Amino acid sequence: MRTTGSLASLALALPALVSAAKDCKPYVDAEKLQDLINLDDLLAGSQKLQEFADAHGGHRAFGSGGHNATVDYLYDTLVATNYFDVVKQPFTEIYADGKATLAVDGQSVPAGIMTYTPGGSATGPVVLVPGLGCTPDSFPAEVEGKVAMVSRGECTFGEKSRSAKAAGAAALIIYNNVPGSLSGTLGEAFGDYAPVVGISAEDGQAIVAALEDGEVTVDLQIHATVEERVNFNVIAETKGGDHDNVLVLGGHSDSVTAGPGINDDGSGIIGVLNVALALTRFRVKNAVRFAFWGAEEFGLLGSYYYIKQVNQSDVELSKIRAYLNFDMIASPNYIYGIYDGDGDAFNLTGPPGSDVLERDFEDFFDSMNLPHVPTEFSGRSDYAAFIENGIPSGGLFTGAEQLKTPEEAALFGGDAGVAYDVNYHLIGDDINNLNHDAFYVNTLSIANSVAKYAISFDSLEPVDVAKRHAAAERARLFKRTGVSSHGHSHSHSGPCGGNDKR
Ligand SMILES: [Zn+2]
Known part of the structure; x- marks a missing residue:
């Protein structure tokens, strides 16, 4: 750097330099971001959700006291960092x-x-x-x-x-x-x-x-x-980074009424929240948007509402380079499931780029010498709204009500013939329903992905709106014809009864 100018101009420039130095955090690095993740923090966050449920009738169903407490906790925690622009997005749905x-x-x-x-x-x-x-x-x-x-x-x-x-x-x-x-x-x-x-x-x-x-x-x-209930998405975007090239990731903040929902999806939102908090120590090149969806258990309402708001123009939607979903990442009889972006296992290929997201997750688990299996884009979590708009999607899932196969038990340990989560949508999905190893490893994986894409989307092709439209049409057609099989689906059956109308 060349030193020029008088003493006076240097003095004038000094306050600006000091404040620039304060903002001059290092760019995020995958190893360093993961180093800031620890199990105690994850469990402390989970304990908070348990307390919100305990104080409000044992659950955190959308629009209830337990859910509102969850929303406020997420909002307040993220606002306090002063690192994010945080929005509590209200929407009204029938409970x-x-x-x-x-x-x-x-x-x-x-x-x-x-x-x-x-x-x-x-x-x-x-x-x-x-x-x-x-x-x-x-x-x-x-x-x-x-x-x-x-x-x-x-x-x-x-x-x-x-x-x-x-x-x-x-x-x-x-x-x-x-x-x-x-x-x-x-x-x-x-x-x-x-x-x-x-x-x-x-x-x-x-x-x-x-x-x-x-x-x-x-x-x-x-x-x-x-009754009609007001309900909230919490959306927190890094103030820094390129807001025209954004990574969106999230999970759902509500539970079913049957229980506190500490694995489903307390684990996902606490994992994502902890990565968000760790990220505040760093600078990003691409903006990262952390999303905590409301009313997922009532039909993916929060994420669809959000996408509908964004979808006023292709321009806003095309700024979302990728979406990563984390719904149940600490199932007691877990698998390390990675959404089948390339469609080789379950026949529904995600929008272009989903294959890359899947491969990047696979690379992480390979680097940890941990096994992993593909899990189906069954349309039963919040990625559905993104896939139906052609946005490359990926994520992790440790399994719900379906039974672990003998092959999976050989790979991951645990019990064959037993549900991945025996407490799925039940009162027993409480603070004791978490597998700590899976919770920790999956949160490291979230951190790894956030660090990677916060620095570069080079592994993904540039956004091609026409291609996205074609992928969106394929996903909607797939949904309409109901081809979806019953892989490792995370089936959310609706408010109280089944979905059958006759
Ligand atoms: Zn869920």
């Missing part, structure tokens, strides 16, 4: 949840909830509907004020429930027409429905048989909530 109990002649019978059913209670004789109850006039007149019962079939649960209400029934029981229990959805919120539950074909047939001999009395209690 539905419920529980039902049914007693038939004093004997308890399992009753499945129908999403969007109104709450209510009804006691008294059951009236069997002779047909399938698809119109109000198919209900007999004596159903007025009583509990109606009808077989599943022909029309939707919503139509049966609406007809029951119009016919004056106090409540409706739908019994299955194939073996097994019955739950589902009425299809839309705030319909003009009678309170409704589903029961198994076996229990239904027993009631039908008993009705031939005389009266059957039921006591049905449905506690249900259907």
Whole structure:
């Protein structure tokens, strides 16, 4: 550097130099970023989520106290670094949840909830509907004020429930027409429905048989909530770096109502948060955007909402060079699953560049001498919104409700024939449900990826909007035709009942 200028101008320049020196952090380096990750921090963050759930009815479902506490914790922690521009992005969705109990002649019978059913209670004789109850006039007149019962079939649960209400029934029981229990959805919120539950074909047939001999009395209690709730995505982008070439990564901040969701997806968001905090010690060349999605468990709502906002223009969308998803990274009976970006294992190829993201994750695990397997882009986590917009996507997944194969047990240890996460979507997904090795290693892998792409996207081809559109069309077609198989899917079944509408 040449020294020029007078003493006076040097003095004037001094404050600027000092502040520049303060900002002059080293560029991020993969090794150094990983060195800042430690298991104690990951567990301390997980413990916080557990406490949020404990203080709010045992879960962190979207829009609930436990979820709002999670959102505030993420937001406040990231704002305090002064390293990110942080946004709490509100969106409104319908929350539905419920529980039902049914007693038939004093004997308890399992009753499945129908999403969007109104709450209510009804006691008294059951009236069997002779047909399938698809119109109000198919209900007999004596159903007025009583509990109606009808077989599943022909029309939707919503139509049966609406007809029951119009016919004056106090409540409706739908019994299955194939073996097994019955739950589902009425299809839309705030319909003009009678309170409704589903029961198994076996229990239904027993009631039908008993009705031939005389009266059957039921006591049905449905506690249900259907309401609009405001919910938040938390989005934190590095103030530094090239904002026209952005890495986006994230996980979902909500749980199901059944439990605290410490693996699903507490592990993903705590891993991502810890990498974000470590990154604040460094400078980046490309901006990094950390995303904590709301309402994933209710149908990937937060990520779709976000993409819809961004998608006002191709320009904003094309600034996203890659998306990395981390939904369940510490399953107790884990595998090291890497999303199958190149499609060689599961036949759905991610948008161009997804193969590179997969290979980069594979290189990391290879460098650690750790095994890994491809895991399917089943469309059941927040990457779906990105894939459907042609954005190269990747990520890690340690497995949900599906069973570990003998081959996987040989590779990773753990128990063959046992679910990767036996507590998936259950009350047992708590602070004791984490595999610490997997949690730590996967968070190192997140750090490795963030450091790599924060410095360079050279391994990815330049953005080609036409190619992205073509990939988006392929992904949407794949979704519409429902080709998706059942690989290592992370199946989110919707609010309370199943997804079946009829
Ligand atoms: Zn999840």
